[in-house]
Amino acid sequence: MLGLLFTLAALPAAARAEACPAPGQWQRPGSAPLDSADLMHELAEHNVVLLGEQHEVTDHHRWQLHVLAGLHARRPDMTIALEMLPREAQPALDAWVAGELDEAAFLEESDWFSAWGFDPELYLPILHFARLQRVPLVAINVTSELRGRLVEEGWTAIPEEERFGISPPAEPPSAYRARLAEIHAHHPSAHDEDSFDRFVAAQLVWDRAMAAGLAEAGEAGTLVVGLIGQGHLQFGHGVPHQLDDLGVASHAVLLPWSSTGAACEPPPTDVARAVFGIAERAEPASTRPQLGILLVPDEAGVTVQNVLEGSLAERTGLAAGDVILRAAGETVTQPADVIEHVRRQPPGTLLPLEIRRDGEVREVLARFPPRSDEGP
Template identity: 45%
Template sequence: MRARSSLGAVVLSAALLISLSAQAAVASEQTDCLAPGNWARVDGATPQLVAPTGLLIAMGQRDVVLLGEQHDDMDHHRWQLHTLAALHAQRPHMVIGFEMFPRRAQAVLDRWVAGELGEAEFLSLSEWDEVWSMPAELYLPLFHFARLHRIPMLALNVDASVTRGIAERGRAAMDASELEGVGRPAEPAPDYMAFLREVHGHHAAARDEDKLEAESERAFRNFVDSQLNWDRAMAEALLDGRRRHAAPDGSLPLAVGILGSGHVRFGYGVAHQLRDLGEYSIGQLLPVPAGVPCASLPSGLADAVFAVDSERTAPPPPPRLGVWLEEVEGGVRLREVRSGSLAERSGLKAADVVLEVAGRPARTSRQLVTAVREQPSGTWLPLVVQRDGRRIDVVIRFPPEG
């Protein structure tokens, strides 16, 4: 299945990774200081190798620490887990915010941390497959860490419909009730605008759009508004989570944010909005590809970076139909079918309602997602769909492994 999260999260994170990977590729004649496992501070005039102990002690004294990631890199999530553990050893009074969950999932996160839900039930009730595009296996160690230590988890995001609505219509055209209470974001720094313009250009090229200049500029401004609202929502949720989980003596917990690197780099995103809200005690840490020469790391990229082997170690992606789903009476409706997807190649069409999966009634999106994800390579999955008032048999033929 294809989740409804905005493409912006992936592109924002990927832009930084691609840039740093390219620098590493041309560094053969330079001295690399970032061997795997090394930390370097990049908050001064020149990058400096640094011992992790002192760095993490300093980060543990901040009010908010942001940990970036490339969403599909398992080693980035392992690094986040180890860094969380080091921070938690100093500041056990902690909350952890996750970009991956919309605010409406907060009650489910609370139940998970309290030990009331099993893993499968937690993923189902939080609608993981509908709201995020990455395998849950990448994040489950982080979720279990929070549960094991009873650390409150914060749902930082807004519903994807909010981000999509702003990108399509502009923030000014959105009714206050559609914004989920997010305040007006601070205006972006000029360099952030330049970065977002580059990202938006990639989006437009991917869609092969041919717009008039005025329309293109309006689309870019809406895109900027959507990203700023995204940053603002997460900043507000982090500060609100600190206040909600204050200790009886009034002391506030350390808030750690698990975010895409695009929301962290140079302090343009969430940190910029935090400062506008009056929070200045912020730490920002990023993983970067090992082998990047220290001289090529731009000043101010973060407080510090950690070198991770560039080989991707994410688990193989599960099978996906390439559809957007919504539950309707009697089944699961295909809201959209992606061009070239397995669903399209199998004969499924937008507006089809899946009535049965492998002979069983299709009652929830999760049921259909699970059936697809668990289907072995090279096998067939029979569906019964309703189309224009008729029942139609459709067989999904999964390609052989490799």
């Protein structure tokens, strides 16, 4: 769930565009375009392939499905590993692949909205692909409660069986700590050194848990394809670094890359094994209630990390760095809490949000448009 920003050397517009992949084109960063068939053949020889995403971008999930289909044609002994769900959701995933649950029952039994919260419509095409092809789905995340316990109590204080046998993480590269520091700088507790240490520790728990899940899923010799937020994958940090520490060296990271002509920022040479050019385009308005914000957990509530331009959140006055403390009078502790309140909000009504900004607590009202103002 990390939203990471990169600072690139200034380039003339023409040079920047030439260094970017064209829409629909694979590219090794800093090099020539790649042939899709050759790349798929190469990737099929790996133990683990990691497909990055921005969770809320529909085309990223369409791209993931495209890659999954290409890899499955070469390695039908494939397993799909999901950041989206903790290990407790594995029985629901098994039942889904076996065809024993419909969509509504799967979402309920997996506790999707509490565990993840992003619109399941983004992921259902991939889930249906897995069921159609009988491709095993594996949950590789852990709950926020377990992450919190490991950070606050320490690894030795948590019995191995309660942490699913996950071992303590390897120390992060200094460049990864520096990138995490850039993210933490936007948090209200940015000047608290202990807060940053806890933030890094929580990130390492997250990375290690997913790496351990990937390693375990690949023990039978199948190709494991992980769907994971791109911030956990870029530059060989995060999950790839933890995979190396676990002795899983045969892995490759693929990323979708915004490709919008002269406005495109060329991918750094070491960001991934390959990137795929995706043209930015406007999505049809969703019929589901949406605020249009990216949320991350915070010690006191939920932090607004990003506000989409033209969104309801922007019109409401929400800004990056705001901490949402309460929604409709109820305390929120994780992004899923806010998302669930938004999903339940009837058209044409107000959702009161209590936020903290610059140390001051205030209330803002999110006014949801009436049904006639929503998209088709």
